[in-house]
Amino acid sequence: MPVVAVVFDLDYTLAIPERERQVILDEATAAADAPSLSREAYLDSHRRNLTNETRTPIFADLLTDRGSEASPEALASAYRGAIERALVPVPGAEKVVRDLRREYRVGLLTDGPVLAQEGKLDALGWADLFDTVVVTGALAAGKPDQRAFRTVLDELDADPAEAVYVGDNADTDVHGAKGAGLRAVHVLDHEGEPCQRADAALARDRLGKELSGILSEFD
Numbered sequence: 257m258p259v260v261a262v263v264f265d266l267d268y269t270l271a272i273p274e275r276e277r278q279v280i281l282d283e284a285t286a287a288a289d290a291p292s293l294s295r296e297a298y299l300d301s302h303r304r305n306l307t308n309e310t311r312t313p314i315f316a317d318l319l320t321d322r323g324s325e326a327s328p329e330a331l332a333s334a335y336r337g338a339i340e341r342a343l344v345p346v347p348g349a350e351k352v353v354r355d356l357r358r359e360y361r362v363g364l365l366t367d368g369p370v371l372a373q374e375g376k377l378d379a380l381g382w383a384d385l386f387d388t389v390v391v392t393g394a395l396a397a398g399k400p401d402q403r404a405f406r407t408v409l410d411e412l413d414a415d416p417a418e419a420v421y422v423g424d425n426a427d428t429d430v431h432g433a434k435g436a437g438l439r440a441v442h443v444l445d446h447e448g449e450p451c452q453r454a455d456a457a458l459a460r461d462r463l464g465k466e467l468s469g470i471l472s473e474f475d
């Protein structure tokens with residue numbers, strides 16, 4: 257079936273933080289008078305709190321575990337600001353999305369709290385870049401749950417067999433998209449190995465140059 261819709265992941269696919277995530281986390285905990293938190297502990301709590309409006313529950317769990325009196329709201333806000341200041345587009349990302357929109361319906365499906373993910377899009381100037389944006393914080397479940405993929409495809413009025421998902425994470429993006437019946441393009445960092453289930457793979461810094469050609473081969 258010809259491709260009519262292309263759906264992107266955001267973090268580490270179209271945009272990356274310019275600074276190490278641990279440095280950003282350290283800056284936020286210092287600003288909010290909170291104890292230091294490891295990136296691993298943060299990611300663990302993030303996975304347990306995927307469907308929320310804000311990052312406050314993620315930090316509330318971490319601060320409670322450590323017996324800290326610091327405000328999870330203040331920490332979530334400091335972290336959001338630090339992330340937004342650090343985020344930069346992948347080379348050519350914005351142009352490739354604009355170009356693809358002439359040929360395909362183009363959506364974004366991103367995991368995380370609504371406020372956090374929309375704040376990133378605003379900071380990048382991408383609030384209107386896509387035909388539709390679905391943030392899983394507003395849904396019952398995040399990727400790789402098939403309902404997340406179905407929601408964005410409904411908004412794009414496309415069947416799974418007519419759609420391609422483009423993302424960096426083998427488990428949530430590639431396996432999630434394939435499980436939901438889409439084709440999947442795996443976006444790789446420098447050391448990344450292509451996921452066996454992906455229909456195609458490309459290096460992140462080649463995304464702007466090579467994605468259109470890969471998609472046209474699917475037709």
Ligand SMILES: [Mg+2]
Binds near residue numbers: 265423424425
């Ligand atoms: Mg990602």
